[in-house]
Each structure stands twice: as structure tokens, then as C-alpha cells.
Amino acid sequence: MKPTYQGDAGSGKDVVGITVEKVTVIGAGLAGSEAAWQLAERGIAVRLIEMRPLKSTPIHSSDRFAELVCSNSLKSIDAKTAAGALKRELARMGSGLLKAAIAAKVPAGSALAVDRDIFSQEITSLLGSHENIEIVRKELEDLDEIIASELPCILATGPLTSDSLAASIQRMLGRDSLAFFDAAAPIVSSESLDQSRLFAQSRYSNDEKDYLNAAMDRETYEAFITELINAQRVVLREFERRDLFQACQPLEEIARKGRDALRFGALKPVGLTDPQTGRRPWAAVQLRAENKNRTAYNLVGFQTNLTFSAQRQVFRMIPGLEQAEFLRFGVMHRNTFINSPQLLDSTLSLSRIGLPNIRFAGQITGTEGYVEAIGSGLMAALATFAQIKGLPAPVLPQQTLLGSLLHYATNPQTLDYQPMHVNYGIMEPLEQHIRSKQQRYIAYSQRAAQALEGFIAAHNDLMFLSEYQLPVSQD
Ligand SMILES: Cc1cc2nc3c(=O)[nH]c(=O)nc-3n(C[C@H](O)[C@H](O)[C@H](O)COP(=O)(O)OP(=O)(O)OC[C@H]3O[C@@H](n4cnc5c(N)ncnc54)[C@H](O)[C@@H]3O)c2cc1C
Structure with missing residues (x-):
């Protein structure tokens, strides 16, 4: 039956x-x-x-x-x-x-x-x-x-x-x-962020404030890139390496292609105006709310193969993230x-x-x-x-x-x-x-x-x- x-x-x-x-x-x-x-x-x-x-x-x-x-x-x-x-x-x-x-x-x-x-x-x-x-x-x-x-x-x-x-x-x-x-990109808790160093704004919009943005000046960006490309990475297993090309590239691999590569990618500043300077920043990291209560934010475009300790060290160089608490680290695997x-x-x-x-x-x-x-x-x-x-x-x-x-x-x-x-x-x-x-x-x-x-x-x-x-x- x-x-x-x-x-x-x-x-x-x-x-x-x-x-x-x-x-x-x-x-x-x-x-x-x-x-x-x-x-x-x-x-x-x-x-x-x-x-x-x-x-x-x-x-x-x-x-x-x-x-x-x-x-x-x-x-x-x-x-x-x-x-x-x-x-x-x-x-x-x-x-x-x-x-x-x-x-x-x-x-x-x-x-x-x-x-x-x-x-x-x-x-x-x-x-x-x-x-x-x-x-x-x-x-x-x-x-x-x-x-x-x-x-x-x-x-x-x-x-x-x-x-x-x-x-x-x-x-x-x-x-x-x-x-x-x-x-997956890392997720940080909102209470661990230094909101005074971040500004809420959506790209090309003065009214929408869907993202938190961390502005970087040239010096901060250069120091960040140097640490990023030298940081310790997870060694992928053979079966995972075969699949990697199908997924988006890790942040550190993009940075290795050229020091400005990320300024034209995940850290591009276009459409953003830093309220502190009234100008477009040299580079910017965007954080997007992970839930409707905005208790957690993910770092947009930050999929990475760095080890967890390297992520903690390098991503805390981002202005406003100095004390960031990582609810989930970025991972890339099969x-x-x-x-x-x-x-x-x-x-x-x-x-x-x-x-x-x-x-x-x-x-x-x-x-x-x-x-x-x-x-x-x-x-x-x-x-x-x-x-x-x-x-x-x-x-x-x-x-x-x-x-x-x-x-x-x-x-x-x-x-x-x-x-x-x-x-x-x-x-x-x-x-x-x-x-x-x-x-x-x-x-x-x-x-x-x-x-x-x-x-x-x-x-x-x-x-x-x-x-x-x-x-x-x-x-
Ligand atoms: C490489 C790797 C490392 C991980 N390391 C950790 C870690 O250290 N700590 C942690 O907390 N989590 C880890 N995880 C995440 C996750 O917790 C584990 O993968 C966990 O084993 C998931 O449990 P599961 O029951 O969903 O799958 P599994 O434990 O993988 O069980 C799935 C079962 O299904 C069987 N199966 C698959 N296809 C078929 C089929 N067609 N017919 C019949 N049987 C089938 C498999 O043989 C397997 O026995 C890791 C994941 C991966 C991929």
C-alpha cells in the first residue's frame, strides 16, 4: 500500500x-x-x-x-x-x-x-x-x-x-x-567592529546604506597587500585543486596578480565617498549584513585559502576590524x-x-x-x-x-x-x-x-x- x-x-x-x-x-x-x-x-x-x-x-x-x-x-x-x-x-x-x-x-x-x-x-x-x-x-x-x-x-x-x-x-x-x-568569505560579529571607523553607504547611492565600508588610504592598502600575499595558506588536497578553477579565485591569488588588482576587484572604491575626507577612498572593504538583525557581517569578496590564524592577523589590519571577532573564517574546499x-x-x-x-x-x-x-x-x-x-x-x-x-x-x-x-x-x-x-x-x-x-x-x-x-x- x-x-x-x-x-x-x-x-x-x-x-x-x-x-x-x-x-x-x-x-x-x-x-x-x-x-x-x-x-x-x-x-x-x-x-x-x-x-x-x-x-x-x-x-x-x-x-x-x-x-x-x-x-x-x-x-x-x-x-x-x-x-x-x-x-x-x-x-x-x-x-x-x-x-x-x-x-x-x-x-x-x-x-x-x-x-x-x-x-x-x-x-x-x-x-x-x-x-x-x-x-x-x-x-x-x-x-x-x-x-x-x-x-x-x-x-x-x-x-x-x-x-x-x-x-x-x-x-x-x-x-x-x-x-x-x-x-565562503569570513563573517565577523557586528559588536566587535569599531563603527566609528566605518561608514554605511551603498555604492553610487547617497540614500541607501546597505553596506558598511572600511576606507583605506594608499599606505594602509599597500601594507595590507604585502601581508596578504605573504600570509600562510592552507594546502589544498589534490582532489580540491582540481575543483578550484570552477570556484571563484581566492583573494590572495588575485592580489598576487598585481598590487592594484584588488583595487579593481573586491576592494574597489568606485561609487563610495568617505565622509571623513569627502572623497573617494584609495580602496574600500565592504561588509554586508548576514542577517536581518545585523548581528553579523561578511567581508564581501573575501573568499580565501589563508589559514585561520593568518586571516585573523591580516584581516584585522582593515580599519575598524582591529578587534574583529570571527564567527566563521573564510574557507575554500570541495x-x-x-x-x-x-x-x-x-x-x-x-x-x-x-x-x-x-x-x-x-x-x-x-x-x-x-x-x-x-x-x-x-x-x-x-x-x-x-x-x-x-x-x-x-x-x-x-x-x-x-x-x-x-x-x-x-x-x-x-x-x-x-x-x-x-x-x-x-x-x-x-x-x-x-x-x-x-x-x-x-x-x-x-x-x-x-x-x-x-x-x-x-x-x-x-x-x-x-x-x-x-x-x-x-x-
Ligand atoms: C575535507 C574535510 C574536512 C573536514 N574536517 C572537519 C573537521 O575537522 N571538523 C569538523 O567539525 N568538520 C569537518 N568537516 C565538515 C563535516 O563536519 C564533516 O564532513 C562531517 O563528516 C559531515 O557529516 P555527514 O554525515 O554530513 O557526512 P559524512 O560523515 O561524510 O558521511 C556521508 C556518508 O555518505 C556516504 N556516501 C556518499 N555517497 C553515497 C552514495 N551515493 N551511496 C551510499 N553512501 C554514500 C559516504 O561514504 C559517507 O559515509 C570536514 C569536511 C571536509 C570535506
Whole structure:
């Protein structure tokens, strides 16, 4: 029997339950493994499809599930930090992968670092021995069968989704809906900017003030270029170098072509008048608001391959950015992700394009980071479970860390979408501004914990798995 499903899962309205034989989860990385575990623990049969070891990606090196492809750190456990508060949310909702990470932890101060072999071995055994999970080792090459079956599916094939599946996703969503390269400019918090050194103005307009501009005189520009071209860069891997030409060029590469190249590119001053001098500056950096609350700004045209410490050092030479707090550093690397804000509803499903049973989770949604992938896997599973049982769609409050990230990723007003990890800069501002950064972060974190309790109370039927404690931070 074909399942029946009606209603807009993103609207928060009740939906009609569906009858399913099995939920298909594609990709046993961090997101897919968490999603499969959450569903299986609630008694839902899961078919988990993983292509390794029959076919691997350029970065995975084993046949295990939830392999950590790079660093073995899952970042801070300090609840004051955004990364720590996110972990507390996942522990509260009973994340299986975070629990396994804590069990596999190695000493790393206030960070949660794990023995990657123990961690992925544990997840592989946990899922492999679960009575509700069928493991299928094959590359899923296209989605035709999944779409035709109308049965629920969670697609979590990560930043290195196989080529044939990526082509199938493009056929389903449209050519421009899938990016293969991440060329993100840094984002800084607005409160860390010295506004007295910046001026609000749009190019060629005396009235519009959509951008903040940092004017540079000749001397400042020359010093900036010298540092930029000599700064330390990230060495790209071979498979990423092949893709680089398809993406826009990094700032430092353009600067290397000639000392004035950036004055005719990202730092061009045309159409701007510096109110301090009444003249067009020698060069200007533009900052564009990242959200409607203007709590974060991105540096326009600053996609870069500089190391994070080099970015901190060089970009703080920009007038007004001397104390800049980087909410996200610029990155350029191979990364397959969909245009989530235009495609996904708030439960990560494709209901907006008439495919409410298909959900995305993990890095392929453009949410970035190991723990963020676990979080979106968990939420995709909860939403699928709610859909099957006819329960109200679970949408986390924006005051939570995970809720704010998923809102950012699925809000159609998010333009020029580039991958994002959790941070306080994309959260709704506090009702009352708190000057001390430390106190402000504590207030954000406490508000998030409270909002999560409200969510859990309102969605009790989702059968949250048991809460557990995070290790105590050494800070
Ligand atoms: C090079 C690189 C380094 C990174 N380093 C870090 C880091 O240090 N810290 C951090 O927090 N984040 C890092 N990230 C970002 C991100 O957190 C990780 O990529 C994370 O693993 C994403 O989880 P995921 O579940 O979305 O994807 P993955 O963990 O990659 O899982 C996807 C799974 O899908 C499988 N798959 C792919 N295609 C198919 C198919 N057609 N059929 C069946 N299975 C398929 C893959 O084999 C894989 O097992 C990095 C990303 C990249 C690309």
C-alpha cells in the first residue's frame, strides 16, 4: 500500500500519519548514523545504505560508520560557548553518537576529542547489531526508486556525495540547486567592529546604506597587500585543486596578480565617498549584513585559502576590524551542498517541491561541523518519526543553538547561502543587550536551555531518548 501523507510539515500543523515498511537512510556518516539510530530506537525499521568500502570518498579511509574525516576534536564542551551549548542540547535529546563520543573521549582540556577508531568502531557495532536496522553496502546511484516509492528517506551523503548520486540530486532539484565547492568569505560579529571607523553607504547611492565600508588610504592598502600575499595558506588536497578553477579565485591569488588588482576587484572604491575626507577612498572593504538583525557581517569578496590564524592577523589590519571577532573564517574546499534555504522546509523535508517524504541531513544541507551533522541527523529522524506517527512537526525554537542553525539553513530569506556552523552571531539577539561578552554568552546559553525544555515538553510524544551528562569542562 502506498503511504498517505498530507499537510505542510514546515507549518507546524498536525500531519496525517503514514504507513511505512522501512525508512531509508542514505549515508552512514555522522548525520546518517544518528538518524538511523534515533529511528531504530523508536521501533522504526531502517534500511541504512552505505557505499564504503565498495566505493570510497577522497577523504574517508575505512569501512566504518561515522568516520571522523579530519580532526578528532568535536570542539568545546564548555556550556558558555556555542559549541558546548549545542552538545548540551544533543545530550538532553539523547543523541546516540554524542554519547559514544563521550565514551571514546581522550584528554583535551575543555574540548571533546575522541579516539576516532574506538568511536567509529562503536557506532558500526551499535548500528550493525540493532534489530531494527538493515545495513546495505552499496552506492546509491540515483533517487528514482526512492522518489517513486514515496516512502520516507533521509539523504545524508555528506560533502563528498558520490558523483552519480550528485547528478541524480541535480536532476531532482535543478542544476543550480547543488554546489560542489565552498567559497565562503569570513563573517565577523557586528559588536566587535569599531563603527566609528566605518561608514554605511551603498555604492553610487547617497540614500541607501546597505553596506558598511572600511576606507583605506594608499599606505594602509599597500601594507595590507604585502601581508596578504605573504600570509600562510592552507594546502589544498589534490582532489580540491582540481575543483578550484570552477570556484571563484581566492583573494590572495588575485592580489598576487598585481598590487592594484584588488583595487579593481573586491576592494574597489568606485561609487563610495568617505565622509571623513569627502572623497573617494584609495580602496574600500565592504561588509554586508548576514542577517536581518545585523548581528553579523561578511567581508564581501573575501573568499580565501589563508589559514585561520593568518586571516585573523591580516584581516584585522582593515580599519575598524582591529578587534574583529570571527564567527566563521573564510574557507575554500570541495563541499557538496544543496541550496537549503530555497528547498528545505523547517523539518528538512522537500515538501516545498512536493516531496515531503524526502529529507536531507548533515553537511549536504550546508550545516557545517561534526556535531552539527549529528544534530541535523537527529532532527531529521524526529521529523520523520513525527510524520509516520501523525504527530505535530517538531521545529526547534530559534533560541536554541541547533534551532538557530536550522532556521538559518532553511529560511528562504537567507541569500547567497554558504555553509555555516553554530555560533551566537546567527541567533536572535537577547531582549536586553548585555555589554560583557562572557555574561552575554551565558545568557544566550541559558535562554537556549530554557527554550529546549519548552520544546521537549510540547513534543513529549516524540519519545526523546534518555538524557545524559556531558563531561565537566576544565575551564
Ligand atoms: C575535507 C574535510 C574536512 C573536514 N574536517 C572537519 C573537521 O575537522 N571538523 C569538523 O567539525 N568538520 C569537518 N568537516 C565538515 C563535516 O563536519 C564533516 O564532513 C562531517 O563528516 C559531515 O557529516 P555527514 O554525515 O554530513 O557526512 P559524512 O560523515 O561524510 O558521511 C556521508 C556518508 O555518505 C556516504 N556516501 C556518499 N555517497 C553515497 C552514495 N551515493 N551511496 C551510499 N553512501 C554514500 C559516504 O561514504 C559517507 O559515509 C570536514 C569536511 C571536509 C570535506
